[in-house]
Amino acid sequence: MVLPALNQDATDARLANMTMSDGGVWANTARESALARVKAMGLPTARDEYWKYTNPANLVMANPPEAALHDNDSVPLYDGIDRLKVVFVDGVFDADASDDLSLEGVEIERLADVLEMDIHWAKDLYGVLEARGQTPVERPLAALNTAYASDGLVIRATGQASKPIALIYKHESTTSDAILHHVIRVEEGADLTVLENGPAAARFNKAMEVDVADKGAFHHVRAQGRDHERRANTHIFGRLGTESIFKSFTLTANGRLTRNEVVLELTGDDAQAHVAGAALGDGDFHHDDTVFITHDAVNCESRQVFKKVLRNGAVGVFQGKILVQPDAQKTDGYQISQSLLLDDDSQFLAKPELEIYADDVACSHGSTSGAIDEDALFYLRSRGVPEGPATDLLVLSFLAEAIDEIEDEAIADDILSRLEGWLARRRG
Amino acid sequence: MLEINNLHVKLEEEDKQILKGVDLSLEPGTVHAIMGPNGSGKSTLSYVLSGRDGYEVTDGAATLEGEDILDLDPEERAAAGLFLAFQYPIEIPGVGNMTFLRTAVNAQRKARGEEELSAGDFLKIVREKAKSLKIDADMLKRPVNVGFSGGEKKRNEILQMAMLEPKMCILDETDSGLDVDAMKLVSEGVNALRSEGRAFLVITHYQRLLDHIKPDVVHIMADGRIVKSGGPELALEVENNGYADILAEVA
Numbered sequence: 001m002v003l004p005a006l007n008q009d010a011t012d013a014r015l016a017n018m019t020m021s022d023g024g025v026w027a028n029t030a031r032e033s034a035l036a037r038v039k040a041m042g043l044p045t046a047r048d049e050y051w052k053y054t055n056p057a058n059l060v061m062a063n064p065p066e067a068a069l070h071d072n073d074s075v076p077l078y079d080g081i082d083r084l085k086v087v088f089v090d091g092v093f094d095a096d097a098s099d100d101l102s103l104e105g106v107e108i109e110r111l112a113d114v115l116e117m118d119i120h121w122a123k124d125l126y127g128v129l130e131a132r133g134q135t136p137v138e139r140p141l142a143a144l145n146t147a148y149a150s151d152g153l154v155i156r157a158t159g160q161a162s163k164p165i166a167l168i169y170k171h172e173s174t175t176s177d178a179i180l181h182h183v184i185r186v187e188e189g190a191d192l193t194v195l196e197n198g199p200a201a202a203r204f205n206k207a208m209e210v211d212v213a214d215k216g217a218f219h220h221v222r223a224q225g226r227d228h229e230r231r232a233n234t235h236i237f238g239r240l241g242t243e244s245i246f247k248s249f250t251l252t253a254n255g256r257l258t259r260n261e262v263v264l265e266l267t268g269d270d271a272q273a274h275v276a277g278a279a280l281g282d283g284d285f286h287h288d289d290t291v292f293i294t295h296d297a298v299n300c301e302s303r304q305v306f307k308k309v310l311r312n313g314a315v316g317v318f319q320g321k322i323l324v325q326p327d328a329q330k331t332d333g334y335q336i337s338q339s340l341l342l343d344d345d346s347q348f349l350a351k352p353e354l355e356i357y358a359d360d361v362a363c364s365h366g367s368t369s370g371a372i373d374e375d376a377l378f379y380l381r382s383r384g385v386p387e388g389p390a391t392d393l394l395v396l397s398f399l400a401e402a403i404d405e406i407e408d409e410a411i412a413d414d415i416l417s418r419l420e421g422w423l424a425r426r427r428g
Numbered sequence: 429m430l431e432i433n434n435l436h437v438k439l440e441e442e443d444k445q446i447l448k449g450v451d452l453s454l455e456p457g458t459v460h461a462i463m464g465p466n467g468s469g470k471s472t473l474s475y476v477l478s479g480r481d482g483y484e485v486t487d488g489a490a491t492l493e494g495e496d497i498l499d500l501d502p503e504e505r506a507a508a509g510l511f512l513a514f515q516y517p518i519e520i521p522g523v524g525n526m527t528f529l530r531t532a533v534n535a536q537r538k539a540r541g542e543e544e545l546s547a548g549d550f551l552k553i554v555r556e557k558a559k560s561l562k563i564d565a566d567m568l569k570r571p572v573n574v575g576f577s578g579g580e581k582k583r584n585e586i587l588q589m590a591m592l593e594p595k596m597c598i599l600d601e602t603d604s605g606l607d608v609d610a611m612k613l614v615s616e617g618v619n620a621l622r623s624e625g626r627a628f629l630v631i632t633h634y635q636r637l638l639d640h641i642k643p644d645v646v647h648i649m650a651d652g653r654i655v656k657s658g659g660p661e662l663a664l665e666v667e668n669n670g671y672a673d674i675l676a677e678v679a
Contacts, residue, residue: 373518374481375518376518376520378479378480378481379514379517379518379520380520380528380532381479381501381502381503381506382479382480382503382505382506382511382512382514383506383528383532383535383536383588383592384503384506384507384533384535384536384539384592385503385531385532385535386501386503386535386539387503389531389535390503393520393523393528393531394520394523396522396523397520397521397522397523397571398522399522400521400522400523400571401521401522403522404522
């Protein structure tokens with residue numbers, strides 16, 4: 001098959017200055033086959049249907065634009081939560097800044113080490129869930145990640161993790177171009193929480209493959225930092241076994257360009273997948289949530305809850321799909337994407353999709369765009385709350401359904417205080 | 429307390445005059461009731477006084493303790509001591525009732541240059557006041573008015589009033605949507621707040637609320653004006669004969 005010229009050019013330009021690391025036989029095989037996928041699919045351009053609302057040029061080009069560093073002087077996120085800290089600086093593991101990688105109920109290794117090994121369980125996952133996620137829609141930037149990633153974590157939860165693992169992504173170079181790849185296996189009945197925080201790099205390509213075995217539970221909360229100029233594209237590929245739970249929440253405030261893709265497959269009966277996000281953009285901000293959930297088992301539940309608050313020309317994108325396979329009876333699918341436009345300059349583009357082949361399912365979806373409710377604003381002001389704080393309260397009210405998806409109360413409170421801080425800073 | 433002189437108000441968006449010269453004078457410690465048929469301008473009066481958008485004052489004035497309030501923002505009027513109990517209280521999902529109350533109380537204290545209440549002090553006061561209105565801990569925790577019954581919403585309005593301790597309370601059809609028991613509870617809440625320094629303006633369609641909240645003065649409003657004022661007996665007259673007789677009499 002011949003690629004369209006634009007895609008071919010973009011792919012050639014990017015691959016020209018990429019060097020693949022050498023490792024164990026299985027790792028080299030995984031990398032070679034990922035590279036073959038990249039070459040077959042071609043890297044995306046603005047002409048591609050899946051990138052209609054988000055121009056991928058800056059994510060694809062060989063040398064990304066610089067991104068100024070943001071002064072993060074405040075208390076780190078999750079500070080009050082007992083957690084195992086793992087620090088990456090511009091995409092490179094920082095052992096000195098990290099805690100010892102030992103945690104009860106969990107095995108944690110560096111991907112860099114694992115890729116060197118002759119044999120490792122991660123070979124059944126690394127690039128495997130990513131490759132599965134390439135159909136029916138291609139995600140070439142994820143394959144690029146598999147081919148060239150040299151750092152990240154390989155995590156295997158065998159029981160109840162005694163505390164969350166917090167991945168801290170520091171951005172210290174204005175020209176950094178980071179690729180991280182995490183492989184996570186939650187064994188049967190195990191329970192793991194992974195937290196992420198930080199901008200990571202001037203440009204960040206991150207992939208996370210998560211395999212949740214029967215009755216396993218995976219909780220994920222991430223915040224993408226306060227940097228204004230960073231660009232990021234991330235992929236989460238998840239596979240869910242019987243009666244397993246997968247819950248992911250993302251807070252994005254600031255960032256010039258963000259594309260977060262989540263691709264989940266519910267393969268065991270009675271599984272539960274929740275993906276949620278709150279994005280706040282002011283000015284030069286383009287945020288894209290692209291979600292693809294495939295129901296391939298009976299009596300599973302999936303929820304997508306995405307809220308965006310946009311002002312001063314910020315752009316929000318949502319592409320969300322629920323695919324229900326013929327045998328996935330009793331599916332309960334829910335999808336909501338909403339934007340709160342704080343002025344006339346901001347924009348929200350939504351493409352909700354349902355594709356259902358089973359006949360006994362309940363799926364609902366909705367998408368709205370609106371301004372601050374004037375009646376509610378007057379109600380608050382009539383109680384003495386000035387316009388600024390009253391507007392903030394209504395913004396938080398708007399975001400509440402997404403925040404509610406965070407199960408842990410302390411973590412939810414922490415995220416909420418971040419939101420309040422963001423709003424308060426913008427009030428001056 | 430509240431002085432309204434020759435107040436003329438039209439809708440901002442269209443050329444429609446709603447209030448055509450309202451005069452009212454409320455002394456501290458008094459309860460005034462305004463009754464009148466639908467469309468007479470009662471609710472508009474309450475909105476204009478509390479500062480809702482969409483209305484334009486074309487003539488006249490309104491002062492609270494001598495201060496002109498019509499140019500103030502709604503929050504400034506609230507801090508000055510004005511309170512409107514809404515006919516249809518607004519639901520605010522995701523904002524806890526307690527958070528809302530504390531934000532409001534402290535915003536007003538701040539605007540008046542007073543110290544904000546500590547979380548502990550606030551909690552103590554709100555629990556005590558909630559108890560007398562039969563508002564339980566669950567209702568305080570739930571999002572503002574979300575899933576509240578009609579009666580719960582109105583009790584919640586009175587709780588806000590009790591917490592904010594305004595000088596001038598306007599009750600806009602507080603009896604609408606209430607059963608007999610709920611009306612009694614709400615009225616008791618209002619009566620408990622009656623004091624020498626505080627005035628009430630009770631807007632209602634029906635005399636029955638005035639059985640519970642006994643007014644000193646009753647006004648009849650029609651076509652944007654106060655057409656008749658009198659004692660509590662005026663409300664009874666309306667109850668027995670409707671508005672037609674009174675309107676015919678003043679026409």
